[in-house]
Amino acid sequence: MTTPGSLIIWSDADDLVSEQSRKVVQDVLGCGVGIFLILIGVPGNILNICVFVKQGLRDRVNALLFSLAVADLISLTTLLLMQTCFLRLHDPVDARNWSVMRTPHVLYINRWATYVSGFLIVIMSVDRCVSVTFPLKASSFLTYRRMTAAIVAVYVLTFLAYAPALFLYTVRWRIDPATNRSIAVLATVENFPINKSIPGDILNDLSLFVKPSSVALVIICTVMTVCKLKQAMKARHQMTDVNSQANSSETKITTMLVFLSVVYVVLDSMECASSIIHAFVPEFFIYSRYHNTFLVVYTLIITCNCLNATANFFAYVILSSKFRAALSECAPCFRKIRRSFENKQLEKKVKVLHSETTGVSLSSATVQELAMS
Secondary structure, three states: OOOOOOOOOOOOOOOOOOHHHHHHHHHHHHHHHHHHHHHHHHHHHHHHHHHHHHHOOOOHHHHHHHHHHHHHHHHHHHHHHHOOHHHHHHOHHHHHHHHHHOHHHHHHHHHHHHHHHHHHHHHHHHHHHHHHHOHHHHHHHOOHHHHHHHHHHHHHHHHHHHHHHHHHEEEEEEEEOOOOEEEEEEEEOOOOOOOOHHHHHHHHHHHHHHHHHHHHHHHHHHHHHHHHHHHHHHHHOOOOHHHHHHHHHHHHHHHHHHHHHHHHHHHHHHHHHHHHHHHHOOOOOOOOOOHHHHHHHHHHHHHHHHHHHHHHHHHHHHHOHHHHHHHHHHOHHHHHHHHHHHHHHHHHHHHHHHHHHHOOOOOHHHHHHHHHO
8 A cells, every 4th residue: 555646566365456467468459459559649630630621510420529539539639649669668757757747637638628529429329319219300400500509509518517526626846755756646735716625526527427327328319320220221113213222321320420429339338338337436546546557447448439449440441431431532542442442332333223123143353343344
């Protein structure tokens, strides 16, 4: 055991994870997998922003996905600033000092952006659910202006929830007797204008009540959307060609957004579980009995957040032909990938169509020749 400001190894016999095991997990996930995902996700979200700007932000879905890409970019960028892996190899004391110094601002900005991203996924799942459940009324209710107002409200209200915490803490310096060096420690700001327990209460409410409720709402909306989507796909065969094409386009958009919702639910469930565990086991926290266990779970949560913010780009590329077309214009290096992907899709359609009409399967070489012609 030790005080939060000390550099002595934190260890507790009742902890489920040892200090050494915790460091291994943090090095593998935080310094390995995490940085890898960040280095992919940052340029991926920059490309997302460029594509949606090129497609036009007057469309409510594009405006929502653009806002989601901005939030994910902020989240990944701040996570990169929080990394101390390479600095720790050079000087553990400097690494610890940097970890403390970035906590009052960078950490809370990261959490703000992560929550914004999650709430935007909630809006997206509700939007799709209403669109497929009430297709005739959705166009009059789900307008661009209302979507813009919802996006702005998410950004502003979530920031206001985190604003007190941004200004609550400051950094103090003292001498650590174990190393005889100056180390940074967190301290609350003197003469804080409101009760100092309020920021913590707000963040606890966000993590304990709002976050699980958001995940539950996404699950409900996604299940309803998938059920309605299956009904729409069955009814598509009875429609005219024009209506079928329009419905097919709407189905593709819904499929892509449902995929994003599923990824969010799967990767965000761990953070919800962690918040619930902490509510019933207060010692499951930093500098408490289960200090090492908490940090292992927290590292897993951060890795899941990185994966969630990174996966969107690949979902757009795989599931959206419009996104691939705009991406090839923004980044010419993706043109070959787009052509290869679309040729494969065309080959599959030719093969299925020929099999349905003649009952005879074609070889791969023949399919490629027909597709090219």
